[in-house]
Amino acid sequence: GAGVSQSPSNKVTEKGKDVELRCDPISGHTALYWYRQSLGQGLEFLIYFQGNSAPDKSGLPSDRFSAERTGGSVSTLTIQRTQQEDSAVYLCASSLGGGTTGELFFGEGSRLTVL
Amino acid sequence: GESVGLHLPTLSVQEGDNSIINCAYSNSASDYFIWYKQESGKGPQFIIDIRSNMDKRQGQRVTVLLNKTVKHLSLQIAATQPGDSAVYFCAEGGNQGGKLIFGQGTELSVKP
Numbered sequence: 001g002a003g004v005s006q007s008p009s010n011k012v013t014e015k016g017k018d019v020e021l022r023c024d025p026i027s028g029h030t031a032l033y034w035y036r037q038s039l040g041q042g043l044e045f046l047i048y049f050q051g052n053s054a055p056d057k058s059g060l061p062s063d064r065f066s067a068e069r070t071g072g073s074v075s076t077l078t079i080q081r082t083q084q085e086d087s088a089v090y091l092c093a094s095s096l097g098g099g100t101t102g103e104l105f106f107g108e109g110s111r112l113t114v115l
Numbered sequence: 116g117e118s119v120g121l122h123l124p125t126l127s128v129q130e131g132d133n134s135i136i137n138c139a140y141s142n143s144a145s146d147y148f149i150w151y152k153q154e155s156g157k158g159p160q161f162i163i164d165i166r167s168n169m170d171k172r173q174g175q176r177v178t179v180l181l182n183k184t185v186k187h188l189s190l191q192i193a194a195t196q197p198g199d200s201a202v203y204f205c206a207e208g209g210n211q212g213g214k215l216i217f218g219q220g221t222e223l224s225v226k227p
Binding site for chain 2: 004033035041042043044045048056059091093103104105106107108109
């Protein structure tokens with residue numbers, strides 16, 4: 001498709017289980033971002049990729065969170081041993097040159113519910 | 116830490132009126148600002164951006180104003196329509212590496 005694609009759109013999991021969230025950016029976009037949005041809140045920065053490297057992972061809340069990007073395209077955000085406070089919508093965005101040079105194109109998010 | 120914040124969490128306007136959504140930012144080194152619109156259940160969508168070497172930029176029915184002296188950003192929507200109902204976020208960037216820092220959002224409700 002032409003936009004940023006995220007999967008799954010909804011994920012319900014039990015506390016302590018691991019989850020993987022996938023992001024397919026717009027073809028040709030070198031920059032990829034993960035944000036987290038809790039109910040009624042703003043967007044919390046998690047990690048930023050330029051190509052396959054992550055120059056800024058300062059927003060990852062704990063070592064249970066990790067992300068990778070392969071082939072300069074698809075990215076996976078992994079949350080290990082999920083906790084109830086991890087429940088949120090996880091948004092992925094991509095851009096041509098990074099947040100200083102143009103708009104971010106967002107996917108519709110993956111809603112994670114940890115029971 | 117440094118952040119971008121909004122003065123009003125909710126704003127209710129009559130259809131056809133003009134809307135003004137405000138945003139304060141704290142990082143004086145930021146040089147790029149964007150407004151996003153987020154409808155329920157969807158990802159944020161770009162509205163308009165402005166660089167710090169400008170103080171005003173206009174789009175279709177929208178205008179962004181930047182006042183660097185008081186570190187204030189505003190979004191003006193002319194002739195507000197029901198389809199404008201959404202949450203609006205400001206974001207700052209330019210000195211954050213590649214990332215954008217988002218504010219908390221203002222919910223705009225348009226009454227017919």
